[in-house]
Amino acid sequence: MAISFFIQSSKNPAPIYVRVREGREVDAKSKTKKTIDPKLFSKGKVKLRKIPTRADAQEKQWIQKANNQLIILQKDLDHLKVLLTDRLNNRKDGQIINSRWLNKVITPRKTTELPKALLSYFDYFLESKKTSLNANTIKKIKVFKHRLERYEHTHGTVYINEVDKRFALSLQRWCDRENYAHNTKVKTLKVLLTVCNHAKENGLPTSTQLPYITRGLKYQKTSHVHLKELGEKRTSISLNELINSKQEYGISVQAIMRRAKDLGVITDYYYRGFCIKMAKNKEERDLGNYIGIEKSNRFNQLLFRAASEDIISLSKAANLANLKLAAFRKEFIAL
Template identity: 35%
Template sequence: MASIYLLLQSKKSPAVIYIRLRDGRTLDIKAKTNYHIDPINWDDAEQRPTKKALKDIDIANLDTDLSTLKNDLLKEYNRSKGNKVIDAQWLKDFINPPQEQEKHPDKLVDYIDTFIEFKKADVKSSTITKCNVIKHLLMRYQEHTKSVLYIRDIDAKFKMDFEKYCISVGYAPNTTARNIRFIKTFCRHAKANGVETHYQLDSIKAKYHKVENIYLDEKEIAEIEKLKSKDLTDGLENARDWLLISCYCGQRVSDFLRFDKSMIRYEKNKAGELKPLIEFTQVKTDKIMTIPLHSKIIEIMKKYDGNFPRKISDQRYNEHIKKVCEKAKINTPTHGTLFDHDKKEKVTKDYPKHLLVSSHIGRRSFATNNYGKIPTSFLMYITGHTTEAMFLTYIGKSNKDIAMELTNYF
């Protein structure tokens, strides 16, 4: 017949109360309970608090809890005997039942919702939007392949098949590479939450390719600066000035269109000269930035009594700067991709350059025109690139252009 004992193994206060279960010569197991007591209040012979200590209401409640624990353990032992392995771990699990881990989805598309739920408080809304865009892309891929993607299926073969599909439906190689990196992030997050992943997951590589990036060279920027106010509408002149500011500050459109003179402060450099700096928080990265203001930007601000140009929406800015560049006769035939509304698809060919101008061009022009003039580490700080490899794929110079820049150092 099973016997249950309560005992202390320490004379230091507070001492853990242990429980011991014996059944003949075949079973003798022991484990810590979740209860403690001062040894001077414990009766070893009676295996319970002393009669004197029981006058304390807390100790009296402890005595009741210990009695209940013994009774419950005996009932559980009688139920489990012959049906389960009765050992020390069984006793520990009885005292502290293991918490069932939350079961997470093992289907990739379903897990993206879980990932978003985990991350929604820590990332920008644009990242959540990107996650949902990839989710719907994967849903279309599943329809195309007539399959269901499990997280454990994300391997080298999936990567190749997914790349082929994305190319067939018109995705650019670098967009596909970025999507694959997102998918790896989903899978690694799932792995950390106990979901099975493929052993090839970490070896999947999605490389970015250098593409022909459109930028404005210094001569073209000079032509934009030369445009007379009388040749531009008020809206186009305002957009022209923002475009020039972007070419001289290297920031994303989501940041520079928010610039305000209240963000500017003056600091002395090593020569003791006061220099204007602008401090702001990047929308995309939430990173606090402090960068110097180019003298050209200060000149533009003088037109507006020390303020930046009038605020303008991203969409209107994007539309206006194409017209500004057309006015500046930036028409060099340039290879690029535009959506053909008649064919209802993207068409890659040579276009007049002003048609390919977009809100991103100022940042790229800044990085490209200053490459080789300003140390790359400084340029990367301003543009926000974390690796030089990514920076070099971003700028609009060819390998030959970069090689010619290097000749200045030989």
């Protein structure tokens, strides 16, 4: 086995190469990341500069500094030779020695410490998956990351080993307060479970309760009947219509209006006005609850819609509802 250093260029600075040869089976070379003036390198060794006889003190000082750097360079090459000899003597049977192997020894890959905070690990997860996930999936995962970021604004930093059943319950309650749909809540926890499992596979400690954070959570079948009942285009929607839909389908008033805006049923301007009115009651207190109504509310929905759109007068609507006008006014709330 022979290890030698050489240069191939006559230009200054020239890169220094290392070559490993062993019989006819091994002949590999690679750059050492070191450079030198070709005039100061001969037969695989660094040559020191000579001090001229008539050199003044300043010139002598400069040459001595330059030679000190050359001495350090030679020590680095000697150290690399010792390292390569040790790696070659302790290699595994059948290990291939080539330029790629040499380059890994000369420039070992830096091991980066994995982030322990859940939000930071999202970035690592996306970076490691960028070649296997399509752009749309990555975009969706970033949405879940931003949702976790919002949660941390009020609950503090979440670490991977803290993701347990207690955290899952806290996150679910937060999602409820923020009026996220049930399926969004379930999907958020499932994505977090996937990210935490990825961290576990990479050696980070996780909670023993991690596998159970989504236990018992199932997706609900969504219904768009409430949107069909609102119609294709609306200039005004009564709060009663929204409460009826919420009681029947279990979808928040705010989620219905957001969906109506996305589908173009109402204008952005109307939706902004609705949000301003709801700003002080995001929990939707006194705005009904999901009770799983089995009887049809179709007539009442149409009645409230007609009154809201001024298709019929309130007195006419009250008459159709078999209520006195004062009673109907109390029940009817226009947004």
